[in-house]
Each structure stands twice: as structure tokens, then as C-alpha cells.
Amino acid sequence: MQSDPGQNDASISRAGAAEPAGADGQSRDIRRIVAVARPWMVLLLVCAAFSLHPTFRSVFWRQEYLSGIVGQSARNIVLAVGLTFVIVTGGIDLSVGSILALSGVAIGMTLTGSPRFPFWLALLTALPISAAIALLAARPLARSNRATAAAAFVIVLVLLELGAGTIIFKGVAGGVKVEGAILIGLAIGISSGLINGVIVANGGVPPFVATLGMMSAARGLTLYATSSQSVSVPFERFRALGSGIPLMAVTLVVAVCGGLLLLKHRAGRYMLAVGGNEQAALLSGVPVAATKILAYGLSGLCAAIGGVLITAKFGTANTGAGTGAELEAIAAVVIGGASLSGGQGTIVGAVVGALTITVITNGLVLVGIEPNLQQVILGGVIVLTVFLDQIQRRKK
Amino acid sequence: MRARFIGGIALAALLAGCGPEKPAETPPASPPTGGQPAAAAPALTQADLDAVPKATKDYKIALIVKTKNNPFFIPMIHEFEETAKQLGAVPEVQAAAQESSYEQQVALVQAEVGKGVQAILITPADSKALVPALKQAADKGVLIINLDNRLDPATVKSQGLKLGGYVGADNEAGGKQAGAAMIEALPGGGDVAVIEGIRGVDNAETRKRGFESAVNSKLKVVDEQTGNWETDAAYGKAQAILAKHPTLAGIFCANDNMALGAIKAVDEAGKKGKIKVVGYDNIPAAKELLQSGAMTATIEQHPDLMGKYGVRMAVGILDGKVTSGGEFLVPLETIKHK
Numbered sequence: 251m252q253s254d255p256g257q258n259d260a261s262i263s264r265a266g267a268a269e270p271a272g273a274d275g276q277s278r279d280i281r282r283i284v285a286v287a288r289p290w291m292v293l294l295l296v297c298a299a300f301s302l303h304p305t306f307r308s309v310f311w312r313q314e315y316l317s318g319i320v321g322q323s324a325r326n327i328v329l330a331v332g333l334t335f336v337i338v339t340g341g342i343d344l345s346v347g348s349i350l351a352l353s354g355v356a357i358g359m360t361l362t363g364s365p366r367f368p369f370w371l372a373l374l375t376a377l378p379i380s381a382a383i384a385l386l387a388a389r390p391l392a393r394s395n396r397a398t399a400a401a402a403f404v405i406v407l408v409l410l411e412l413g414a415g416t417i418i419f420k421g422v423a424g425g426v427k428v429e430g431a432i433l434i435g436l437a438i439g440i441s442s443g444l445i446n447g448v449i450v451a452n453g454g455v456p457p458f459v460a461t462l463g464m465m466s467a468a469r470g471l472t473l474y475a476t477s478s479q480s481v482s483v484p485f486e487r488f489r490a491l492g493s494g495i496p497l498m499a500v501t502l503v504v505a506v507c508g509g510l511l512l513l514k515h516r517a518g519r520y521m522l523a524v525g526g527n528e529q530a531a532l533l534s535g536v537p538v539a540a541t542k543i544l545a546y547g548l549s550g551l552c553a554a555i556g557g558v559l560i561t562a563k564f565g566t567a568n569t570g571a572g573t574g575a576e577l578e579a580i581a582a583v584v585i586g587g588a589s590l591s592g593g594q595g596t597i598v599g600a601v602v603g604a605l606t607i608t609v610i611t612n613g614l615v616l617v618g619i620e621p622n623l624q625q626v627i628l629g630g631v632i633v634l635t636v637f638l639d640q641i642q643r644r645k646k
Numbered sequence: 647m648r649a650r651f652i653g654g655i656a657l658a659a660l661l662a663g664c665g666p667e668k669p670a671e672t673p674p675a676s677p678p679t680g681g682q683p684a685a686a687a688p689a690l691t692q693a694d695l696d697a698v699p700k701a702t703k704d705y706k707i708a709l710i711v712k713t714k715n716n717p718f719f720i721p722m723i724h725e726f727e728e729t730a731k732q733l734g735a736v737p738e739v740q741a742a743a744q745e746s747s748y749e750q751q752v753a754l755v756q757a758e759v760g761k762g763v764q765a766i767l768i769t770p771a772d773s774k775a776l777v778p779a780l781k782q783a784a785d786k787g788v789l790i791i792n793l794d795n796r797l798d799p800a801t802v803k804s805q806g807l808k809l810g811g812y813v814g815a816d817n818e819a820g821g822k823q824a825g826a827a828m829i830e831a832l833p834g835g836g837d838v839a840v841i842e843g844i845r846g847v848d849n850a851e852t853r854k855r856g857f858e859s860a861v862n863s864k865l866k867v868v869d870e871q872t873g874n875w876e877t878d879a880a881y882g883k884a885q886a887i888l889a890k891h892p893t894l895a896g897i898f899c900a901n902d903n904m905a906l907g908a909i910k911a912v913d914e915a916g917k918k919g920k921i922k923v924v925g926y927d928n929i930p931a932a933k934e935l936l937q938s939g940a941m942t943a944t945i946e947q948h949p950d951l952m953g954k955y956g957v958r959m960a961v962g963i964l965d966g967k968v969t970s971g972g973e974f975l976v977p978l979e980t981i982k983h984k
Contacts, residue, residue, distance in 0.1 A: 310889075322885060479930065563878075564910055565906075570876055615869075615871055616890050
């Protein structure tokens, strides 16, 4: 791309396409404030409602319990941050729970050296860097001849994949250091996300279907790689990441970086533009396909960070980790005010949404609601929140 | 409905504090041999099955498990294959994609019959829906052995399915053993909570029922929550339970994955070792936790033995060494913190 349309045209950024351009700037400001405040109001309302119950009142507002709530929310916060990128482009990512598990067991296998880290996972690890280099190599050719460029891309990619994959495969035999294992886990998350992105953006497969496929495939690969056995990770230096201040710090860094990217960076505004009106974005010169691929890649990265945190937290890479996590994370993003049709959503909202879900699940236990009814109530709250949001949006 | 009996397992009976033993309907298959303690009547003993000699023909025997996604079935498959080879039979393993895919299992049963196997060992995904397909197979002369999840006796009877036998474990007895371990760890009594598996699933319900009936008079169950078999979910529930019940003395988790989560929550609350956590399944990660005392006990259900004695029963019946229609309950083992 030569110019920078997103930067020049402010109307593309932040929900631009969803709002009719009018003179009523003031009411738009009010609506924006309401949109920002809404997730906080939902959280406050939930807390207030539960606080009517004496047990909740006496237990919940203690400092150690509140920090426990944040610790419990860490997984959903990290996943919700990643999902926000995808959801604002108008997509969905159902595979985050499975990618979390795949990255987790990859870390476990590379740290302990048992069961052996398979070659195909090494190929997956090498994918992001190989693809990036191949893209750089093929790019100069693209101006003159697209077909040659594509061929060059494929050839470079395959060669790099085989080379780097072999190096990683040999390198990790017998176990690696904590930092290396984490990098491998993150690379696998990014790869899985990029594959989602390419299938959606270039393949034209609906996001729901593409990521549903990845959800099944990544879970299957998790089980296949480990022969269905969870991997024990008895390394204190790694496990320290999973609780207390390191856990909070990682979660905070992910949220802050995600927020800055979405609000301040060109790429983030492109994502909002693509979700707001894809045709308009395309015509304004936004690289729609690349933006989508980036969004899914970031979602995969965040899922892998979730995998790091969960594996560190429990000292075990569980093959069933993150089952159903995608639904909780999507609910968090939606409670946080994002629109599932794209173009709207904030990271702060997603974080508050994740906290709200944790408060609800804890609160229902504290006030002694029967477990079968807990799920009914959680489902009701999610739908009610979105319903109220819809009513508010319909009002002029 | 549940005509269960705790037989063949001296260990289980001792530790479980003895549930009511109901006599089963079928006559004894053979008298107990060797030094085995006499157990409830129709049960085959381990010695009976250990005495099965090499197969007279190279029988083709198929094992159809629920799914390979569940680590529980992995040792079962392994021992099934090993034992079959030892006995000179030809093993074949099939699995459906998901734990609940009974329709796929029906198709697998039909496919195996078509391949001409002599026996099918099956852990049915549904205790009723598989019966018609198995009846068709049995009518064609295929020996059917039921493993693990028990086929519904009423359906089996009404459809006239003649089962070769049953090899499995009693989850309720296992829950009772977990309860006994909890009682032992809390001699002064106290409040306990249960983190159960997915509601409505048979082994989740029976483990909980067993645990609660065992602790009934000695300990007070003050909370029940479901952790959906998953570590992180159980962790969240355990945090809330611990805050709600400051005097809590123990938590029973219906599997070890959930126990990992409960242990993390107990640890963070600064109550490691003070609050007793009992798990179930004896996964590899449990070893370290049992050593450190973070976990008080777990129950080993021996799926490996189900695979092993399933084949032995099949070969024994095919060669006329073992009477058809018997059952063998594998010993459950309580593994404790030393």
C-alpha cells in the first residue's frame, strides 16, 4: 500500500460506518460516553445485586478475594483481548480454547522432552517466521508478475519451513529452557491463528466455519501429539508465571498492548474499518485481507498466552484445557459492548466483560444457587446485556 | 434400578466400609479358586481369568471404545492389545470421535461383524441405544463382552441380548473409597465440599453418590458445585467455595484434573495440607501432589485391567474354559499420601 487512508480519513476509524453522519455531534458524544460506560455499569449492577446477599457481602469485598477474581479472570481476559480484534472485523474465532490447549502441551513437551515434540509441530512453530521472510522475498516481484511472485513465495516458504522446522525439531530434543518453550508455544498459537486468517480472508470460508474446523483440528492435534495424556510441567521458574504478580503483570501487559493497538495503531483502526463497512474500507485502500489475517493471528497469539498462563498456573498441560473457553471469551467481548456484526468494540470493554463473567460465576456459588440453575442465569445475563444494548442503539 | 454389588474385590469392600451387597441374578460361573477370598456369587475371580490358556485358534477380537480423546481408554487399549497377542488372538481397536457418539459406535459394531470377528468388547457410549446392534451381532454368533460403562440390564433383558459377560469397575464403590479416605484424613470430622463432573453423566453422578453415602454420618457435605471435569473451572469454583465456607476441612473432586484446580485454590488460600483434597483417576500429575501432601488420596480405577481381563474372558468363553454370562469387577485402589 502506498498511501495511508486510515490515518487521513477519520470517519473510517471507530464505528464510523455504523453512525450516520449528521450535525448532532453532541448526542453522538453522549452515546459514545454511554457505550464506554455501559460495561462498567453492568459490572457494578451485578456486584450490587449480589451484595444484597449477606454471604456475598461479607466475603466478596475483601482484598484477597478481589485479587483472586482478577487471577481467575486472567485466562478469559487474555482470550477476550484477542477475540476483540477478530470480532471488530466482523468475524468470530471459535478455536481459541483449542489453540490454548495445543500451545500448552507444546510448551510441556518442549520443556520436559517427553512425550517427544513431533516434527509436524516443529513445522507449525516455524510457520510465522518462514511466512514473513517468504513474503518479504516475494514482494518485489509482485509489481511485475503476480504468478512469479506467488511461485517464489511458495518455494521460499517450503524451503524455510523444512529448514527451520528441522532445526527446531533437532533443537528441542531432550528439552529446552523456559524462554524457548514459551516462544515455541506462542509461535504455534500465531500459526494456528494465521491459518484461520488465510482461510477466512483468502479462502472466503465464513469465519464461523473456518474456526470451527480449527477448534476441532487443534483439539485433535493436542490429543494426537500427547497420546491423550496430560503433560506434567514441574519447573518452578515456569510455574511462577501462573500466579500472583507475574500473572497479573502478563494479563495487564496484554490488555494495555491490545488497547493501544486497537485505538492508536493504524492496524487497529483498519480492523474497525473492515468490520464497519468492508466495501468502503476496500475502496479507501485498506488492505482488507491482510488486516483480517492479522486479527486472527493476534487472536491465536492471545490464545497461546492463555495457554502459557494456564499451564504455568496448574503445573500441568492438560489436553482438555480451555474446553468451552471460547464461549466465555465471546460472551466477555459481547458484554463489553462489542458488536458481533463488527465495527464496534473496545479492549477495556472486553476486560470488564471478562471480570463480569467471573463475578457472576463466583457470586452464584457464594449466594448458593443450585449448580444447574447457575448456567441458566449466566446465559440469561449474557442475552439480556446484548438485548439492552440493541434497544439503546435503536433509539435515535 | 442399579443392581450393583461389590464383589470380587476384597480391597474395595474393606475400604468402602461395605455398601449393601445385592446378590446378582446369574448363577456362579465357577467356584473361586486359589487363595482368592470368596466374593459375591456370580463374579468371576481374577484367578479364573488368569488361568485362561492360550487361544486354540487365532480369534479376531475387536475392542470398541467410546473415544480415544479420553486418556482413560489409552491404558485399556494398550493392555487389550498386549494380552490379545500373548494369548494368540488378533486384536483390533475402534473408537468413535466423541464420548457421546453412540450412532458411530453402532456403525462400528456392524462393520466389525462384517469383517468376521469372533468377539466384540465394547464400552458403550449409550447404555440402551447400543443394545439392538449388539443383539444383531450376537445373533450372528459374535461373542459380546461389555466393558466399563454397563449396558442397561432391563433393555438387555427385554431385547433378549445374551451377553458373554461384563468387565468393569464400580464408580459408586470408588466414590465410597474416596469417602473412606476423606474420613480417615479427617478423624475429628468436619465440613467437606464436592466438586463434581458434568451433571447427568453416569460416572459423575455415581462417584458423587458413592462419596456422599460413605461420608454421610461422619462428615457434613456443605457444598456441591460442578467443575465440568475441567481444571480451570474447578479452580474458580474452589475459590468461591473456600471463601464461602471458612471452616471447610476437605474437598472431594470427581476427577484428578479438577483436583489440580482445587489444590491450586487451596494453596493460594494459604491452606495447603490443612484442607484435604481427594481426587479420582490417579493421573500422572497426581503422583507429585500425593508425595507433597497437597493431595490426600486418589482412586485408581485400573482401565488397563479392564482391557486385559476383557480379552481373557473372551478367549476363555470362546474356548469353553470360562462360563458365559459372568462378570468381573476390577479392583479399585486407593492411593494415599504417605
